[in-house]
Amino acid sequence: MGKNKEGKGTHLNIAVVGGGSWATALVKILSETNDYVGWWMRDEEAVMHIKRYHHNPKYLTGVELQTERIDVTTDLDHIVSEADYIIFAVPSAFLKPALEALTVPLEDKVVFSAIKGIVPDENVIVGEFFFNKYRVPIENIGVIMGPCHAEEVALERLSYLTCASQTEEYASNMAKALACDFIKTSTSDDIYxxxxxxxxxxxxxxxxxxxxxxxxxxxxxxxxxxxxxxxxxxxxxxxxxxxxxxxxxxxxxxxxxxxxxxxxxxxxxxxxxxxxxxxxxxxxxxxxxxxxxxxxxxxxxxxxxxxxxxxxxxxxxxxxxxxxxxxxxxxxxxxxxx
Amino acid sequence: MGKNKEGKGTHLNIAVVGGGSWATALVKILSETNDYVGWWMRDEEAVMHIKRYHHNPKYLTGVELQTERIDVTTDLDHIVSEADYIIFAVPSAFLKPALEALTVPLEDKVVFSAIKGIVPDENVIVGEFFFNKYRVPIENIGVIMGPCHAEEVALERLSYLTCASQTEEYASNMAKALACDFIKTSTSDDIYxxxxxxxxxxxxxxxxxxxxxxxxxxxxxxxxxxxxxxxxxxxxxxxxxxxxxxxxxxxxxxxxxxxxxxxxxxxxxxxxxxxxxxxxxxxxxxxxxxxxxxxxxxxxxxxxxxxxxxxxxxxxxxxxxxxxxxxxxxxxxxxxxx
Structure with missing residues (x-):
């Protein structure tokens, strides 16, 4: 397991899929140091609200979002097309329904799961699901884990995340993208x-x-x-x-x-x-x-x-x-x- | 690490040294299933109170003690002489002062430490202290450890203790003596x-x-x-x-x-x-x-x-x-x- 010491922020195109509290927390973290953060959520009204009032109306409502860096939309194809790295952060039960709107391929993307759960019906962990159903190669799959309640991220309380991928470069890039004043990151190759x-x-x-x-x-x-x-x-x-x-x-x-x-x-x-x-x-x-x-x-x-x-x-x-x-x-x- | 499956209670002569909450909890546990429990404490008034009212006036005051099985006294020589197994459960800072009154030898006894700390001035762990200062052989030394707040033992909430000694028989005997409806015990040889x-x-x-x-x-x-x-x-x-x-x-x-x-x-x-x-x-x-x-x-x-x-x-x-x-x-x- 490595530790990210190489500075914070990246120029990667990263997107977050999900409108809940963990997705909101990840968008907050990424927009601290990254110039572009794509963000997909299903709820059109929430998107409008975020653009206008700079906070999510339903989750972590106290978090002020830096919307000048955030490309928030209900258009999943757009978000996926723009991004090189995509973080999925919907509750596991909503992963399949969320992906129904997707028509562009995922297989050339680096796909990180921040979902701490399994895919119902499919009965597999998230990495396996992307490999089985979306032909994402194992070496393009990553996992973001660690003891990290979204509510504490909202309060900017110091937290630690581990970015795992069998491709060291991807783990390391994600670790850099997530590192900020209140988030410290490590890397690992242990996706399973x-x-x-x-x-x-x-x-x-x-x-x-x-x-x-x-x-x-x-x-x-x-x-x-x-x-x-x-x-x-x-x-x-x-x-x-x-x-x-x-x-x-x-x-x-x-x-x-x-x-x-x-x-x-x-x-x-x-x-x-x-x-x-x-x-x-x-x-x-x-x-x-x-x-x-x-x-x-x-x-x-x-x-x-x-x-x-x-x-x-x-x-x-x-x-x-x-x-x-x-x-x-x-x-x-x-x-x-x- | 073994698990004590051989029934509860023993006919060992066991004594507890200490008048605080952990000592009181250990006496409560031991008197559940053992016929004789020696108990030393420094405070004469507390001894009188326990004999008369069946509870410790200062610590775990809600615990009803089965005094018909408990030989409580301020006479340390008497307690040590009567017992084969002695459990020390004073706060580490009071261990040396408590032992000042002792004039009978400890070296032929099985000495267990339930003290989670070190001996001030001596700057050693308790087992080493008994070996260095009281010539108790290492094979006669034992340790009682585990996640066990005395306050929860008082409430008879299920708790687990590990009894460690390099002599398997001693660890096993102590594990049997402490096992009761609300205490489960294991053995170990890892005293250090x-x-x-x-x-x-x-x-x-x-x-x-x-x-x-x-x-x-x-x-x-x-x-x-x-x-x-x-x-x-x-x-x-x-x-x-x-x-x-x-x-x-x-x-x-x-x-x-x-x-x-x-x-x-x-x-x-x-x-x-x-x-x-x-x-x-x-x-x-x-x-x-x-x-x-x-x-x-x-x-x-x-x-x-x-x-x-x-x-x-x-x-x-x-x-x-x-x-x-x-x-x-x-x-x-x-x-x-x-």
Missing amino acids: GTEYAAVLKNIYSLAAGICHGLGYGDNFQAVLVSNATREMKRFIKNVHPIKRDITGSAYLGDLLVTAYSQFSRNRLFGTMIGKGYTVRSAMLEMNMVAEGYYATKLIKSVKKDLDIKMPISNAVYKILYEGKNPKKVMAALAEKFS | GTEYAAVLKNIYSLAAGICHGLGYGDNFQAVLVSNATREMKRFIKNVHPIKRDITGSAYLGDLLVTAYSQFSRNRLFGTMIGKGYTVRSAMLEMNMVAEGYYATKLIKSVKKDLDIKMPISNAVYKILYEGKNPKKVMAALAEKFS
Whole structure:
């Protein structure tokens, strides 16, 4: 893993796809130091609002956007055509619908995923989806990960991002483009490991929420996260066995911020389940689906061909998909911890 | 690392030395399943109160103690003579004063330390202190560690402890003695690693507090703890190079509960420093010295002969012992993170 020491900002043409809080945060970061930032979102009214009032009307509304550098539009073909590097930052459930409007090819672009989740129906991680469905070569695929709640980026609180690509130049260029006063960046070649870590951490955050909702305390949460780190290591090592340090910020760091932070939607979703909400009513109440819900199903299906112990993911699967009693499932899980 | 599956409780004669909250929690745990628990504390009035009212008047006051199984006294020689296994659970600063009254030998006893800190003046970890000063053989020394706030034990919230000794039988016996409905136990042979981890985590918790006090957010804290885990691994590996998994509950787990919990005194001490208190005024305000204060000095002195990068411990040392400006020191530290 390298560290970006070569100055900030680039003259790359970079675009962000997505209108939510993480996409807005990425556009804010990029427009700190880059002259051109393309930005696609579906909502025409939001585009008009941003052009006129310089902030997103729905997400991170307090962030003043430097619109003189931002090319914001609902025209996906335009954004993709103009850009060399495209960052996808829609919630994973909206990736396929967002791409429906695309008629220009993606295969000659450098495609980075900032989506911490999997593609529903396809049941694959985002990198694989672009390779399978849009013929983007693996060497053109990248991942932006790290413990980075959008809400804190909005407040310009110091945060760290890891840019991974098997092509060092692409990872390094993206790391430079994202580096600014409040964002520090590193590079990595572990696109599978960082992406799976980001998927798994949503499951563990959900588990932490369930246990919190059931009344388990801080001592137990620390043991849960410690066991989750080991489960993550086993899984990633099995799926993609390269040398990596699981205690790095893109793995353990991302798990920590999600499992411990008050901003985590997965943790909140889990807490509601732990407190007795059904899965369906928790979803309705939150008015959204937590990424960890899909992640749990993906990991279960990937895992079935692998001989790895994954007691935490299994426990969450039983609760979310088999209607098992959270209290009983977590009590059985607790017996397996050390 | 083994797991205790062989049932709960023992017929060992076990005693606890200390009158504070962690000692009280250990006595509560032991008296769940063991017939005899010796308990020494300095305060005669507290002893009388416990015998009469079945709870400690000063610490974990809500805990009802099963005094019919508890031999509580101010007579240290009596407690040591009666016991085969002795757990020391005084704050590290009070260990030497507590032992002044001892006239019977310790060297034929099994001595466990539940002290997460170092012995001031002596500047050594607790196990080494008993070996150096009381001729307790290394094979008779044990350590009880894990993410375990006494306050949560008082509430009978499920918690995990690791009992380490180079003599498997002693580790296993202690693990059995401590296992009860709300405490699960594991064994380990890593007495140095678990003890140093417990010392280091106080420094990292203090660092987390300082950064919190300075206004750093959750994203940064996750990166700090991730970097701290790697620093801990480097240090312990250098001091005692045996095979261990740093993501285990006795290492990472203990770090997490201390760095993230509201109960942590080290974190609170750090927060005050970050908010602008001087070291002296923070100590006065808290009416106690946080273990991390001594730990920082010890690690600095052990480290000076070792070629290990320890940017976090160094930063805390500069702030606590060299009067350096916390804001500047932490900004420089943040540059070193990845």
